[in-house]
Amino acid sequence: xxxxxxxxxxxxxxxxxxxxxxxxxxxxxxxxxxxxxxxxxxxxxxxxxxxxxxxxxxxxxxxxxxxxxxxxxxxxxxxxxxxxxxxxxxxxxxxxxxxxxxxxxxxxxxxxxxxxxxxxxxxxxxxxxxxxxxxxxxxxxxxxxxxxxxxxxxxxxxxxxxxxxxxxxxxxxxxxxxxxxxxxxxxxxxxxxxxxxxxxxxxxxxxxxxxxxxxxxxxxxxxxxxxxxxxxxxxxxxxxxxxxxxxxxxxxxxxxxxxxxxxxxxxxxxxxxxxxxxxxxxxxxxxxxxxxxxxxxxxxxxxxxxxxxxxxxxxxxxxxxxxxxxxxxxxxxxxxxxxxxxxxxxxxxxxxxxxxxxxxxxxxxxxxxxxxxxxxxxxxxxx
Numbered sequence: 001x002x003x004x005x006x007x008x009x010x011x012x013x014x015x016x017x018x019x020x021x022x023x024x025x026x027x028x029x030x031x032x033x034x035x036x037x038x039x040x041x042x043x044x045x046x047x048x049x050x051x052x053x054x055x056x057x058x059x060x061x062x063x064x065x066x067x068x069x070x071x072x073x074x075x076x077x078x079x080x081x082x083x084x085x086x087x088x089x090x091x092x093x094x095x096x097x098x099x100x101x102x103x104x105x106x107x108x109x110x111x112x113x114x115x116x117x118x119x120x121x122x123x124x125x126x127x128x129x130x131x132x133x134x135x136x137x138x139x140x141x142x143x144x145x146x147x148x149x150x151x152x153x154x155x156x157x158x159x160x161x162x163x164x165x166x167x168x169x170x171x172x173x174x175x176x177x178x179x180x181x182x183x184x185x186x187x188x189x190x191x192x193x194x195x196x197x198x199x200x201x202x203x204x205x206x207x208x209x210x211x212x213x214x215x216x217x218x219x220x221x222x223x224x225x226x227x228x229x230x231x232x233x234x235x236x237x238x239x240x241x242x243x244x245x246x247x248x249x250x251x252x253x254x255x256x257x258x259x260x261x262x263x264x265x266x267x268x269x270x271x272x273x274x275x276x277x278x279x280x281x282x283x284x285x286x287x288x289x290x291x292x293x294x295x296x297x298x299x300x301x302x303x304x305x306x307x308x309x310x311x312x313x314x315x316x317x318x319x320x321x322x323x324x325x326x327x328x329x330x331x332x333x334x335x336x337x338x339x340x341x342x343x344x345x346x347x348x349x350x351x352x353x354x355x356x357x358x359x360x361x362x363x364x365x366x367x368x369x370x371x372x373x374x375x376x377x378x379x380x381x382x383x
Contacts, residue, residue, distance in 0.1 A: 003051065003245055003248065003249070004124035006222075007059075007237070008045075008119070008122070009046070009119050010044045011064070012042045013042070013079060017356065018086065018356050020041045020080055020086075021077060023077065024042065031067065036096040038097070038103040039094050040094045040096035047059035053241075057234055057238060079363070079367070081359075081362045082117065082341075083118055084155045084165045085155060086157075086355060086359050088157050090155065091112070093115070110171045113170060116170055119231060119237060121241055122212065122223065125223055126221055128220050129183055131183075131223060132181070136258055137258065138223060138244070139209050142225065142227045143208075143285035143294055146285045148289075148290070150286070151164075153345055153349075163286065163340070164287075164342065167286040177205070177275070186217050190202065211224070228240070231341065232362070233341075235373075242329040243309075243313065243332055245325070249316075250316055250319050259274055263297055263298055277300065284305075290335075291305070
């Protein structure tokens with residue numbers, strides 16, 4: 001019973017030595033499948049909703065393969081991993097569409113705190129009440145997915161001390177988002193936020209997870225997990241997605257996993273307590289990722305993110321195996337064992353390398369790896 005899955009990938013363009021250069025206006029004009037972000041230094045592509053992970057792998061790799069090839073026609077440009085402006089500059093906004101009033105608002109309200117790169121994981125769910133239940137569970141466990149994908153320990157040429165500098169600076173909007181108790185609760189809350197000017201439009205809900213669809217908030221068909229940093233390894237991203245999907249299948253089979261049902265927090269303040277706990281966990285995961293001390297939504301107990309993920313992995317493994325995706329889940333163990341991208345990059349800096357050296361090496365390694373994937377596992381992508 002696999003669910004449909006798709007990705008929104010935001011990625012930086014720039015030079016092979018790590019300088020980020022805004023090229024999105026030219027990319028969007030010349031290549032199908034890419035859309036601009038408010039700042040021209042990153043560009044986005046979206047994969048179609050698919051159930052099979054083998055096909056998803058190609059859909060992740062193919063656009064990047066084509067984009068790198070196109071960038072070479074513009075000059076000595078490539079794709080740059082990471083989720084923040086690692087080498088800067090962070091004091092200027094490079095507008096991709098100067099005539100867009102929504103982009104003007106974003107620049108004036110947030111500046112370069114929104115100029116980040118990330119991956120949004122979308123999982124198809126047609127029943128709006130089931131979707132709300134899924135959003136509740138994923139909201140309280142979202143910090144675990146950030147811990148696995150953290151890839152932004154640098155910002156403006158500095159080591160920030162955070163594994164996800166992106167989620168540390170990103171302006172989560174509105175500041176307080178409840179666990180939606182029903183579809184109607186979500187509709188009422190969204191309408192109230194829009195009426196009060198807390199959101200500029202229905203897209204202006206920037207939280208760790210949100211319900212999404214063709215006519216928000218009324219027609220909804222998918223869960224969108226927005227907290228993840230840009231994980232460069234497509235196989236690693238599929239492993240994170242397999243964990244998310246297996247957990248959601250488990251929730252479909254066991255609706256009582258709903259945090260508003262299963263949590264031991266007082267029923268009178270459970271929603272607010274879980275929101276506060278989750279927001280605090282997000283902050284801790286942004287700082288320390290897999291080594292963060294989090295608090296479990298069931299009873300508030302302290303638990304290291306790495307251990308919590310390990311428990312979930314064991315819990316959902318039979319579900320993944322029964323649905324034929326355990327082979328895509330298993331690479332998660334490598335991340336738990338060797339660390340996420342941010343931790344690996346931090347170790348390189350600690351060994352004496354400069355931030356530019358770390359970024360440059362990552363650019364080269366990612367390109368070689370993705371070229372290999374395109375050639376060996378997805379030949380049509382490399383044609």
